[in-house]
Amino acid sequence: MQLLTLFGPDAIEFRLQDSQAKAVITDKENVPKIHEVRERLPELKLIIVVDAAKEKDTMDFWEAVEKGSRYFTPVKTRPDDAALIIYTSGTTGQPKGTLHGHKLLPGILPGFEFYHNLFPQDGDLMWTPLDWAYIGGSYDALFPTLHHGYPMLAYRPRKFDPEEAFYMMAKHRVRNLMAVPTVLRMMMHAVKRPREHYDIQLRSITAGGETLGEELCDWTRDYLGVEINEQYGQTECDLVLGFCSEVMNMVPGSIGKAVPGHVVEIIDKDGLIAKRDEIGELAVKAPDPVMFLEYWRNSKATKEKFIGNWMRTGDYGRKDQNGYFWFSGRQDDIIESGGFRIGPGEVEDCLMKHQAVALVGVIGVSDPIRGEIVKAFILPKEGVTPDKALEESIKEHVKNRLEAHAYPREVAFVDEMPRTSTGKILRNELRRMHEAGA
Numbered sequence: 001m002q003l004l005t006l007f008g009p010d011a012i013e014f015r016l017q018d019s020q021a022k023a024v025i026t027d028k029e030n031v032p033k034i035h036e037v038r039e040r041l042p043e044l045k046l047i048i049v050v051d052a053a054k055e056k057d058t059m060d061f062w063e064a065v066e067k068g069s070r071y072f073t074p075v076k077t078r079p080d081d082a083a084l085i086i087y088t089s090g091t092t093g094q095p096k097g098t099l100h101g102h103k104l105l106p107g108i109l110p111g112f113e114f115y116h117n118l119f120p121q122d123g124d125l126m127w128t129p130l131d132w133a134y135i136g137g138s139y140d141a142l143f144p145t146l147h148h149g150y151p152m153l154a155y156r157p158r159k160f161d162p163e164e165a166f167y168m169m170a171k172h173r174v175r176n177l178m179a180v181p182t183v184l185r186m187m188m189h190a191v192k193r194p195r196e197h198y199d200i201q202l203r204s205i206t207a208g209g210e211t212l213g214e215e216l217c218d219w220t221r222d223y224l225g226v227e228i229n230e231q232y233g234q235t236e237c238d239l240v241l242g243f244c245s246e247v248m249n250m251v252p253g254s255i256g257k258a259v260p261g262h263v264v265e266i267i268d269k270d271g272l273i274a275k276r277d278e279i280g281e282l283a284v285k286a287p288d289p290v291m292f293l294e295y296w297r298n299s300k301a302t303k304e305k306f307i308g309n310w311m312r313t314g315d316y317g318r319k320d321q322n323g324y325f326w327f328s329g330r331q332d333d334i335i336e337s338g339g340f341r342i343g344p345g346e347v348e349d350c351l352m353k354h355q356a357v358a359l360v361g362v363i364g365v366s367d368p369i370r371g372e373i374v375k376a377f378i379l380p381k382e383g384v385t386p387d388k389a390l391e392e393s394i395k396e397h398v399k400n401r402l403e404a405h406a407y408p409r410e411v412a413f414v415d416e417m418p419r420t421s422t423g424k425i426l427r428n429e430l431r432r433m434h435e436a437g438a
Helices: 009-021 033-039 063-069 102-117 135-147 162-171 183-190 214-224 299-304 342-351 388-401 427-435
Strands: 023-027 046-049 082-087 098-102 176-179 204-207 229-236 237-241 263-266 278-286 310-319 325-330 335-337 340-342 357-367 371-380 411-415
Touching: 009 033, 009 098, 023 033, 033 046, 033 340, 046 063, 102 135, 102 229, 102 237, 135 176, 135 237, 176 183, 183 204, 183 357, 214 229, 237 278, 263 310, 278 388, 325 342, 335 357, 335 371, 340 342, 342 357, 342 371, 342 388, 357 427, 371 388, 371 427, 388 411
Parallel strands: 023 046, 176 204, 204 229, 371 411
Antiparallel strands: 082 098, 229 237, 263 278, 278 310, 310 325, 335 340, 357 371
16 A cells, blocks of 8 residues: 555545555654554554654664565465555545555556556656546556566656656656646646757657646647647556557547556446446456455445446536547536536636636535536636636627536636646535635
8 A cells, every 4th residue: 555645644544444554664753643543543553764864663764674584485466455545635435455466566557557548668768747646647657667677757846746757757857647637737827939949859748637738739630740649547446548649639628538458338227228328337357457345345336336337436427429438527526507517627628718818616505496516617828817807808708609508507716626636626525615605
């Protein structure tokens, strides 16, 4: 199990307690967090520190390594033998521990190679600003790269700086980038024409976790010289849909096709495959080489995740006549307004094209007449002053460019957008802000 160094004591305590962890490897900066909660972790027997003098109740990592034998017999494991627990981000409720088998890494390789235009190629060098504690940083970038014997840039500042990111990519001649759309948008707004200032040598970019949007795709193509290969997956079943611009047509707005080796469909509420272009739930057929074994110590949630042979993603969308998938929104995020079902991602995509918008998050809020209405939280671009005129401009923008029923009837301007450490916008936090009167 891998944990974020940004976690506070409460987050650490929950995961160590839930997983029944018996040992922790950490550093001197984070060991006080472990000491703070240790008395409530009866299963924890050992704390190993990598960069500090040995202290009470801890073990020095390098001293332990020196004492270890260089000769050992590897344990034989099967694909479905338990290998690791990765916790979900917990954007809705407490995080759940997804138990994965040893099949995860070999199972994820086709998707990784697909998104990075037939990785590896001569000169490839990978970087991701995502934390390696998440499946996006580890199994979507770090481990597949090392599996192929190629280098990985280990660079992650305490706070993401888009201009520094461009500098580091140019300095180390990064060829392959894995990111989330929010990070790419920050880079786009910071340096509009990066190749005029930095010697960027990118060969592939992949991103997922939220809607890309037409503006971002156009920017990477025009100013970085690379198509974004969108990827789709979950901690429970990763890298199952997406694009490979090297071998397939790029369809703006779509999230791609099923990656070879995976069976993905749109299903209805009864678990039957939906008709083409019919809205339903994205589902992955079991067994699948990257599918989790179970939610750790949570059989009820595991059972609810499946219907028949299909693993339910909780994401809604459609599959068109050509086999391309189109994302509508999370099960919890779908906005039902006046008889219309509105996907927040589509509204966010539209709003990102407004000249005054830097970031946007969209939710549905209760309305006595329509059931729900669309509410948009807007982070304006630097130098833009929010006022009533801008609010009306934003509403008209959606009315004119998307659909009249999908425009945000409420707009709230924010100084900072709530996001996870991987850059995903926290819709639950936006709901809390709305309830608090924002």
